[in-house]
Amino acid sequence: MPDNGKTNLFDLDRTQLEDFFEHSLGEKRYRAHQVMKWIHHRYVTDFDGMTDLGKALRAKLEAHAQVRAPMVVFDKPSTDGTHKWLLGMDPKNAIETVYIPDKGRGTLCVSSQVGCALNCQFCSTATQGFNRNLSTAEIIGQVWVAARHLGNVPHQQRRLTNVVMMGMGEPLANFDNVVRAMSIMRDDLGYGLANKRVTLSTAGMVPMIDKLGEVSDVSLAVSLHAPNDELRSELVPLNKKYPIAELMESCVRYALRKRGTSVTFEYTLMKGVNDQPTHARQLVRLLRQFDNAVQMKDAAKVNLIPFNPFPGTRFERPDDAAIRAFQKLLNEAGMIAPVRRTRGDDIDAACGQLKGQVMDRTRRQAEFRKRLQAQGLDQGPGRGGEIGDAA
Numbered sequence: 035m036p037d038n039g040k041t042n043l044f045d046l047d048r049t050q051l052e053d054f055f056e057h058s059l060g061e062k063r064y065r066a067h068q069v070m071k072w073i074h075h076r077y078v079t080d081f082d083g084m085t086d087l088g089k090a091l092r093a094k095l096e097a098h099a100q101v102r103a104p105m106v107v108f109d110k111p112s113t114d115g116t117h118k119w120l121l122g123m124d125p126k127n128a129i130e131t132v133y134i135p136d137k138g139r140g141t142l143c144v145s146s147q148v149g150c151a152l153n154c155q156f157c158s159t160a161t162q163g164f165n166r167n168l169s170t171a172e173i174i175g176q177v178w179v180a181a182r183h184l185g186n187v188p189h190q191q192r193r194l195t196n197v198v199m200m201g202m203g204e205p206l207a208n209f210d211n212v213v214r215a216m217s218i219m220r221d222d223l224g225y226g227l228a229n230k231r232v233t234l235s236t237a238g239m240v241p242m243i244d245k246l247g248e249v250s251d252v253s254l255a256v257s258l259h260a261p262n263d264e265l266r267s268e269l270v271p272l273n274k275k276y277p278i279a280e281l282m283e284s285c286v287r288y289a290l291r292k293r294g295t296s297v298t299f300e301y302t303l304m305k306g307v308n309d310q311p312t313h314a315r316q317l318v319r320l321l322r323q324f325d326n327a328v329q330m331k332d333a334a335k336v337n338l339i340p341f342n343p344f345p346g347t348r349f350e351r352p353d354d355a356a357i358r359a360f361q362k363l364l365n366e367a368g369m370i371a372p373v374r375r376t377r378g379d380d381i382d383a384a385c386g387q388l389k390g391q392v393m394d395r396t397r398r399q400a401e402f403r404k405r406l407q408a409q410g411l412d413q414g415p416g417r418g419g420e421i422g423d424a425a
């Protein structure tokens with residue numbers, strides 16, 4: 035979608051916006067604070083609507099800047115309160131963002147890339163390959179669209195209490211844009227979320243975990259999915275580059291930066307692949323070592339995620355008895371290991387399923403193209419899998 039050479043203010047965190055006002059517009063830095071509140075607290079994108087700014091400043095902003103959110107192609111509520119948006123990022127790419135309400139909290143699952151290059155074997159996003167990184171504006175724009183829809187008022191009427199960077203893509207492979215977007219999520223002039231309420235989930239890019247620890251205090255989640263290198267290298271090819279021992283060491287370093295920091299390990303259960311008692315026992319050993327290294331009980335948290343099948347996958351979801359048996363072995367070892375409930379089933383929003391059905395993707399792509407054509411924005415067919423879907 036055309037940018038007219040104007041700066042999209044969604045791309046700037048507080049410091050950058052202050053710099054923009056001072057250096058590009060020749061205005062006082064505090065003006066940036068007023069504009070941030072208009073954008074992220076009141077969801078105003080039209081400078082004329084920013085009524086506490088003088089007329090001359092509004093005209094200057096109109097000439098040099100814009101506040102452009104992703105285009106909502108469609109949004110779809112589920113009967114269980116889950117809500118999914120298909121957001122157009124450019125004429126060839128769209129992604130999905132999902133809101134999941136639960137007792138006293140509302141979590142938004144946000145994407146960082148269109149597609150993903152890491153090729154995890156059980157992931158539906160991997161099947162479409164990698165298209166491109168999302169900009170800061172496209173990442174924070176997902177939060178903005180959802181927060182506006184929900185009537186979220188930071189510090190007052192919180193409908194959006196948590197953000198998880200667990201949608202499509204590897205967030206640490208798009209480091210700068212993700213870190214900047216997370217800074218807006220945590221800023222009081224943005225969405226005012228506490229550090230622990232913003233979670234970044236990685237497949238294990240070890241050097242970038244260390245880099246994240248240098249600049250941010252967000253919660254860390256690691257897509258582990260296997261308790262030994264042989265199996266993990268098969269399921270998560272990145273493991274060949276950064277094997278489990280190196281990954282766990284980087285997690286220990288991340289946790290040790292600040293007393294009381296825990297790390298969540300996600301474990302997708304796949305029938306006959308990684309759901310056997312021997313896997314559970316190996317997992318317990320691995321995570322106990324982590325607790326010991328961090329010198330904190332329950333420093334390692336486990337999320338068990340029953341696999342959600344998608345067309346063409348060779349993996350299956352274990353039956354409920356097998357899931358319970360795996361969980362019991364962890365519980366008996368003193369570990370808290372909740373099984374993630376399937377949510378948003380009727381809108382393909384369940385975890386690992388956000389990418390959607392292949393047939394459904396084709397239908398959504400047609401819908402996306404139709405809307406773009408209606409707006410005169412369609413530029414013809416793009417690369418395969420251009421309608422992205424969060425994983």
Ligand code: SF4
Nearest residue numbers: 150153154157160203
């Ligand atoms: S699981 Fe995450 S890192 Fe792996 S391919 Fe899917 S989106 Fe990428």
